[in-house]
Amino acid sequence: MSFEKLGLIKPLLSAISDLGYEHPTLIQKRAIPLVMAKSDIFATAQTGTGKTAAFGLPILQRLRKTEATQDRRVKAVILSPTRELSIQIFEDMQGYSKNMKVECAVLVGGKDIESQQKILKQGVDIIIATPGRFLEHVERNLDITSIEVLVLDEADRMLDMGFTKDIRKIHPLLPKKHQTLLFSATYSDKVRKLSKLVLRSPAFIETSKKNSTVDTINQVAYLVDTDRKAALLAYLIGSRNYPQVLVFTRTKASANELFAELKKDGLKCGIIHGDIQQAKRLKTLAEFKAMKVKVLVATDIASRGLDIEELPYVINYELPSVAEDYVHRVGRTGRAGREGEAISLIDIYEKFDIREIERVIGQKIPQDTVAGFEPDPTIRRKDVDEAKLKSEHKKPNQKKERQYNKNTSGLAKAKTTTKKRRTTKRDAK
Ligand code: AMP
Numbered sequence: 364m365s366f367e368k369l370g371l372i373k374p375l376l377s378a379i380s381d382l383g384y385e386h387p388t389l390i391q392k393r394a395i396p397l398v399m400a401k402s403d404i405f406a407t408a409q410t411g412t413g414k415t416a417a418f419g420l421p422i423l424q425r426l427r428k429t430e431a432t433q434d435r436r437v438k439a440v441i442l443s444p445t446r447e448l449s450i451q452i453f454e455d456m457q458g459y460s461k462n463m464k465v466e467c468a469v470l471v472g473g474k475d476i477e478s479q480q481k482i483l484k485q486g487v488d489i490i491i492a493t494p495g496r497f498l499e500h501v502e503r504n505l506d507i508t509s510i511e512v513l514v515l516d517e518a519d520r521m522l523d524m525g526f527t528k529d530i531r532k533i534h535p536l537l538p539k540k541h542q543t544l545l546f547s548a549t550y551s552d553k554v555r556k557l558s559k560l561v562l563r564s565p566a567f568i569e570t571s572k573k574n575s576t577v578d579t580i581n582q583v584a585y586l587v588d589t590d591r592k593a594a595l596l597a598y599l600i601g602s603r604n605y606p607q608v609l610v611f612t613r614t615k616a617s618a619n620e621l622f623a624e625l626k627k628d629g630l631k632c633g634i635i636h637g638d639i640q641q642a643k644r645l646k647t648l649a650e651f652k653a654m655k656v657k658v659l660v661a662t663d664i665a666s667r668g669l670d671i672e673e674l675p676y677v678i679n680y681e682l683p684s685v686a687e688d689y690v691h692r693v694g695r696t697g698r699a700g701r702e703g704e705a706i707s708l709i710d711i712y713e714k715f716d717i718r719e720i721e722r723v724i725g726q727k728i729p730q731d732t733v734a735g736f737e738p739d740p741t742i743r744r745k746d747v748d749e750a751k752l753k754s755e756h757k758k759p760n761q762k763k764e765r766q767y768n769k770n771t772s773g774l775a776k777a778k779t780t781t782k783k784r785r786t787t788k789r790d791a792k
Pocket of ligand 1: 391
C-alpha cells in the first residue's frame with residue numbers, strides 16, 4: 364500500500380516524500396480513508412505509530428487549500444494535552460502543508476494571549492491548541508462557527524490531566540455537523556464515556572492490542588535498592604555508552620534531585636517538568652534533540668509529545684504512578700518501527716507496581732540485576748515480612764482502602780505499605 368493509493372493529493376504526497384515517509388503506517392492506512400469520508404473515528408493508537416499524519420494529512424486534504432482564498436475562518440481544531448505536544452503537532456502540520464496555502468496556528472498557555480489573537484485576526488485555517496487556552500480564545504469571541512473537524516489527540520491524557528470540563532464546554536459550542544476524531548493511546552472507562560458524548564456513529568480503529576507496548580521495544584527491569592538508583596543510572600549511562608537517554612521520574616521533586624546528582628557526576632543533562640517555564644523547556648528539548656544534552660530527566664506530563672527521532676533508550680528511574688503511563692513513556696522509544704530499549708529501575712516497593720503494569724500491557728517484563736548493584740537481601744526480607752504482616756491483620760474495611768489506594772494511583776499505597784518510599788505527590792502541571 365502506498366500513499367498514492369490512499370488518494371492523497373500531490374502537494375501532500377510531495378511533502379511527505381520530502382519527510383522520508385515511504386509507506387503509510389497501519390493507523391494511517393486505516394484512518395486516512397475514513398477521515399476523508401467524513402466519518403467520526405475512535406482510534407486506539409500507541410504513541411509513535413504515526414497518528415499525527417493519520418489525522419493531519421486527510422484534514423489538509425479535506426481543506427484542499429492549494430490556493431489562498433478569501434475564506435480564512437477556522438475549519439479544524441486539534442486539541443492536545445500539553446504545550447509541547449501541540450507545538451509538535453503544529454510543526455508536523457507545517458511540514459505536511461508546506462505546498463499548500465493553509466495557515467496553522469498554535470494556541471497554548473504560557474504565551475501572550477493578545478499576540479495569539481493578532482495571529483488569529485489575520486485568518487487561520489487550522490488551530491492546534493491545549494483545551495484551556497482554546498476555550499479562553501472562544502470566550503474572547505474566536506469565531507468557531509466554520510469548524511468542520513475536531514481532533515482530540517491523546518484523549519486519555521487530556522482526561523487524566525483534568526481537561527474533561529473544558530472539552531465538555533467546547534463540544535456543544537461547535538457547529539452541530541462537525542466531524543470528530545478521537546485518538547487515545549489507552550482505552551479506559553473515562554475515554555469510553557467521553558467518546559459516547561462527542562462521537563456520532565464512529566468507526567473504530569484498533570491498531571494494536573489494548574494498552575500493549577510497541578513490539579520493537581526491548582523491556583527489562585533491574586532490581587536495585589532505592590538509594591542506589593542514581594548510582595546505577597550513572598553507571599548504565601557511562602558503562603554502556605548510551606548516546607542519549609530519556610529518564611523518567613515520578614515527581615517534580617525527584618526529577619530535581621536526580622538532575623542535581625547527575626550533574627554532580629559530570630553528565631550533560633537537562634530537565635523538564637511542569638514547574639519549569641515553557642521557554643526553558645523548549646530550549647532544553649532543542650538542546651537534547653541537537654545532542655548537546657545527553658540525559659533528559661522528565662516527568663510524565665512534561666514529556667508528553669516529545670518527538671525525538673530515533674531515541675534508542677528510555678529509562679524509568681521510578682515507575683509511573685498510573686500504570687497506563689508506562690505505555691506512554693516507553694512509546695518515546697521504538698517510534699515508527701525502530702528498535703528501542705526501555706529499562707526500569709525498580710526497588711522493592713515497585714515490585715508491586717510492575718505487576719500492575721504487566722497486567723495493563725498484557726506482557727511480562729523480564730527482571731534482572733546489574734553486578735555490583737544487587738538489592739540488599741535484608742531490606743527485601745524485612746519488607747516482605749512487613750507486607751505479610753499487613754495481610755494477616757486485614758482491617759474490616761480493607762476492600763474500601765484498596766479501592767482508595769488504587770484511585771490515588773499508588774501514592775496512598777506507598778504511604779500505607781512503607782515509610783521509606785521517596786514519593787510525594789503525583790506530578791501535576
Ligand atoms: P507520531 O505517532 O505521529 O508522533 O509519529 C511518530 C514518528 O513517526 C514521527 O517522527 C513521524 O514523523 C514519523 N512518521 C509518521 N508517519 C510515518 C511514515 N509513514 N513513515 C515514516 N515515518 C513516519
